[in-house]
Amino acid sequence: MLVAHAAWHGGALCLWAERTGSREPDPDAHPFATRDFTGTSYEPMVRGAFRVELAMALPTVGGMPVPSPELDSTPHDEPPRLREWRVPALVLEPFPAMALLQAAEHSGDVVCGTDLRYLCLLAEEAVHLVGRGQVLPALLREDGDLVARWRPVFDDGDRFGDLVRAMPSACRAADGGRPAAEVLREALSGLVDTAVRGIVPHPLLPPRAGRVPDRLPLAERWVEALTGPNPVVAREPRDDPDELIAELDAWAAAVRRPSGPLRVCFRLAEPGADELDYGQGGEKSESWRVEFALQGVDDPSLYVPAALVWAGEATSIPNARETLLEGLGRALRLFPGMARALNGDTPHELVLDTAGAFRFLRESAPMLAAAGFGVLLPTWAGRARLGMRLTTRDDPDEGGGAAAGSGFDLSGLMRFKWDLAIGDESIDEDELAELARLKTPLVRLRGQWVELDEEQLEAALEFLRQPRAGTMTAAEAIRAIVNAGDDALPLLDVDADGAFGDLLSGQADRRLTPMTTPEGVEATLRPYQERGLAWLRFMSDLGLGGLLADDMGLGKTLQTLSLLAYEREGGRTPRPTLLIGPMSLVGNWQREAARFTPKLRVYVHHGTGRHRDEDLVAAVGRADLVLTTYGTAARDAAVLGRVGWERVVCDEAQALKNAGTRQARAVRSIPARTRIALTGTPVENHLTELWSIMEFANPGLLGPRAAFRERFAVPIEKDGDERAALALKRATQPFILRRLKTDRSIISDLPEKQEIKTYCNLTPEQASLYRATVDDMLAQIAEADERQRRGLVLATMAKLKQVCNHPAQLLKDGSRLAGRSGKLERLEEICGQVVEQGEKALVFTQYAEFGSMLQPYLASRLERPVLWLHGGTSKQARDDLVQHFQNDPEPSVFLLSLKAAGTGLTLTAANHVVHLDRWWNPAVEDQATDRAFRIGQTRNVQVRKFVCVGTMEERIDEMIERKKALADSIVGTGEDWLTELSVAELRDVLWLAPEAVAD
Missing domain, CATH: 3.40.50.10810 (Tandem AAA-ATPase domain)
Structure with missing residues (x-):
């Protein structure tokens, strides 16, 4: 039996295998490892690969590397330790590597190890990103060369984190081990670059007409290197790539990634958890269960259990059964243990024992999450850990111990006590002995489940053999705290009183x-x-x-x-x-x-x-x-x-x-x-x-x-x-x-106002409406008289502002808000950050109708009330809103109409101000900002002015900035000054630049 393994090393795929029965006399050579794939389906794909020997840090027991579970699933009596082994391997060129990863799991004569399956998943992820256009060209410096690369647009932090956590350690074991995030970035970037080069024609640019210059511009040489097998950019004297590199990096930073509507979700339910009322009778299970369901990608609260899908109660979801079956089929290769649950006609759950639940938590769940499936785990999962807790108290026999004179004395004695704890609960020796006797990786302690492996138990038992109470000096306590704990038995908490407690708390x-x-x-x-x-x-x-x-x-x-x-x-x-x-x-x-x-x-x-x-x-x-x-x-x-x-x-x-x-x-x-x-x-x-x-x-x-x-x-x-x-x-x-x-x-001593321009992109829908509005105005204005012209310009400006805010504001059709406006997406992010930080924000808009649309939407997204003050608000209600905002300690967002609330209010509880749509009169905006930045404000105030890039908003903002010294004379009140611009000037102000639109 041959089990194939892979590691990402030196920017390339390194392939090796384990074979039963082989032995090497060299004590540092891996006894089961081989690079020989002769006679297997892998042989054609590894021809031309060059041979290397990797130093890999692998789990070892009794002086022998632990075999893959595919070769030997026998449990070991002692916990494995990492040891470096020499492993013969094959280094594949990019295109053969991609071909192998796309075909590896379909081979019947070679078994894929977990590490190779993970890299197959990454190859699929790379192809998926390329197929959706989630790639951008880049110019990088590598080993002294300039190279053209395609890099993934991977701005979903949660997805990236899931992939990091899912990476098997063998993928990054070469050269003693590397950080998972570093290996992931390198591997995914390399696979994406290979995938693009496999489909984009070479050369990318058409042949030059006429005489070819002696020295091609750097940009042309870079584009040529973006396709074909050689990514190295030909160098010329006086090349200065910094500007091009910076522009490409800025481009990558500005891109946002879309997402789909539904995905299959897996929910782990612990024994004794109440069954949901969907045909299971309401009984309590004595086993662990993995429940299958459909879940919304954009709205995870949309959760439909598979049992409801099969019972025909998900009629509002088109093709629900097909979506569920297709997703379960894709998940099977990442979660092979699910196979027995799919034998029936209506698969809705997988029943597991405790060991199986532990394997799901540690192995399958991270892999499924990394592949884009929903995974819901119990709230305790990964939280409660076995560790140490230190308690120190001033020693009254020493006159207060560390507290002395000026407040502290490193030589002063204090009483100390070390305890074992799981989460917030201390445990005694008898409880630990019972946990060790059970020898199960998931144990129930005082009403909650806890993950506990043999290495932790061994470390805890060793801890119990050490002195755990007595007296020591404050200096000794500091050193003990700094050096205490490791991965197996971390230091969970320090409970210290007096001056020593203040020192440790940073207070x-x-x-x-x-x-x-x-x-x-x-x-x-x-x-x-x-x-x-x-x-x-x-x-x-x-x-x-x-x-x-x-x-x-x-x-x-x-x-x-x-x-x-x-x-x-x-x-x-x-x-x-x-x-x-x-x-x-x-x-x-x-x-x-x-x-x-x-x-x-x-x-x-x-x-x-x-x-x-x-x-x-x-x-x-x-x-x-x-x-x-x-x-x-x-x-x-x-x-x-x-x-x-x-x-x-x-x-x-x-x-x-x-x-x-x-x-x-x-x-x-x-x-x-x-x-x-x-x-x-x-x-x-x-x-x-x-x-x-x-x-x-x-x-x-x-x-x-x-x-x-x-x-x-x-x-x-x-x-x-x-x-x-x-x-x-x-x-x-x-x-x-x-x-x-x-x-x-x-x-309180240094209040400041920080003004920030917040640049937003338009969605394709916004861009289409923007172009249509401009074209319509320019067509009409050519035939209009002076009075009509002024009205057309002001009406068009108002429409374009509404388009930049949200299509629904212009269309007035009551349509949904989510996913259709770059400004709204950015506003939601900023308000979420403000609330998360426990702070408050004022959001000004000059459109009462838009504020009325935003208020319920933001309230639902932020999961807290959002206040809304506009011209129709009565004086009493206005006063109540202000008092509530000023006095309520909870973080909040206050939406305000610029005309109704731009003057006369004190709202110093806010230290964030957002101008969602611009009045284009600095004096008016500053007056509104001064609702928060005024006498009584004790914090820095951050003022964000939203600007849609590549639109009239950006160009008018630039005009105002250039003429700030003359703002009073050039910018009167409102937008009337814009009506004096010529048709050509208007066209320059209003045209839509390519960078305005986000994918």
Whole structure:
């Protein structure tokens, strides 16, 4: 028996197989692996493939790789461990690889492994994307070459996440393992590129007429490389591809993906769950069940069980039975265990035992979801986990333990206790022993089902053998929390009281008494700066490094200078502080120190005339603050290391984000009692940058970089692992003070208004109506007199605005709203985000009829009331609406007619303003915005002005922006000024550009 496997490695499909009975004498060679497909149906498809040997991290038990379930389904007595094995494999060129993936599952003499089946699914997904036109051309840099590629338009985050979670580990096992999301992007992009090249003719452009120039434009060479087998773009001197790359990237970012109406859905019901009343008698089942159903794609709440379909009670759904059977047939290859449920004439469910339910949860459900099927799982699935919980309390015998003096003492003792827990429930040794005895992957504990594997149980039993109660210092507790837990037995929660609890919760700055402005500071600190100064002193007193990550403009420089001034009050003369920053900021620090802390002695160590050797040590001894650059610090690290520094401060500390650079290593080598990192962007691209900055501030705190990447960076960035994110937050939060301008405690001092243009596309329906309206107006205006002309222009402008809002507003036919307007789609997204963040928004429209259409639609989509104020609202109702909006703590959206609510109201509960359709008079729009941005507003206000790209809305907006200084004279009231434009000018303003329409 031959079981075929596949991995995606080096941008190509790598194929290998397991064969029973084969053995290799080499202890590092996979004993069952082969690349020999001679005599099988795969042989013609792998001819020409070149041979490689892959290093693959595979599950191993007893020194042998675990065979595929297709070869051996015998359970193992011990949990498998990953070990690297050498595997002989074949690397297929793109077109043979695509052919194999499209034919692999139909071969009768070779069994597909789960990893190969997954890649077959990806090949089908690629073909599906190409068939629907969900691809865009791209220009990329690969290994020093410019290459033309076709890339998938894959903007459905949930679908992408499902594919990531469904990926079998063997698909990404090459070279010790890679993140699933990275492999998925690479594989899907490669398969899409191959699929397009298989159907698009080559060359794509027609032959040039006349003489061919010596140097073809880059764009033409790129288009030529988009088809045919060679994607490399021929290079010419003076090529500058950045602009073309940026335009293509922007194009890809603007595209949206459509979806279909119905899909087959699978719902897992646990034992004892009530049967739905559709012919099952209302009894309770003692088995697990996978229920089949039809579900709406756009509206998942549309859910019709298969039993209702077969009973003839789904008459409102055309071809319901055919849709159900076709979907179940497609799902069968991803969920082979479903076969026995399809033997009858009316398949509606699959009955499973506990082991089968566990396999469905872990294997089939992710694969089905990735393939676009609906999957509904119990609410507990994947949530409740076995883990550890730490409880700490101040030790009363030590006078309060860590709470002392200024509020904390790392050497203070505290009582601790470790417990085992599942979810929110603690479990004792007897319960754990019973769970271990049952040896089942799904167990029922205190009324809820929990997934529990052998590795978790082994880790828990080992945990019980360790001391779990006693006393330890606060410093030991911090290290224990940072290093506690792993995938098998994570740290679920820390329950700490007093100052230690505040430190761990990241609220130390709020617990500490804010410090008043030190005597040596010639400024008045804002309240949040006083808290920041108290936190900096708190961390310094503890001897801990800290990361002050305040937003830009919140005064990190002033807070740091204030700390130095405080330390010199009362005649204290601590050792000097070394400040390292970019060259551009050294002068700023010098000026700020002279302005705010003139008594501080400052020495700038930079330039060819700087002190060297003993002269430098002497100069530093006469200073309170030494300023230098990253480059100088790296060159002079040896002599700077001879100084007894109180602290080292790194400004714009993202300069240390690459921990392995000579500069970062040199800065870390300079010894100091404490360290402070200052940056408003602690993570610019990757989480390892945070590790690098924290390695400077508190060396060794987060462990080795490789371990940090494996434990935190990869699971969080690639897989969206919430548990890893929580663990990282718990590990770093005590050492980071992060304040944002949007923080309510900060914004009371710094209210700002941020204006954002929100660009939207038209749907094809909107574009058709837009063109027809413009054509009709231009035809009439040529024969109209001056009075008629003005009326035509204003009427056409109004119609085009309505088209840009929604076709139903222009047609006035009461038709559905969903899926027909780019503006409405974007408004729904923004309102959803606002409500999710617990905030409030004002949405202005100049059309009362459109507001009346939007109000019930948004209310149903957001699942909460949406207020609506217009000209017909009575004064009492108006006042009630305003009071409700201002005083109700719940997040909400307030729709307002621009004329009825543009002035005279105070609506400071909102910190978001949306101008859905534009008045094209900045003064009128600003008055409406000022309903929220006025005295009493304590938060930043984000103002979004919607503009449909490629339409008159964009071009008129550009005209206003160019003439803002003359806005009062050019833009009077309303749109009357537009009636003075000539026919040619009107045509330029009104024409519909190709980029206006979204697919």
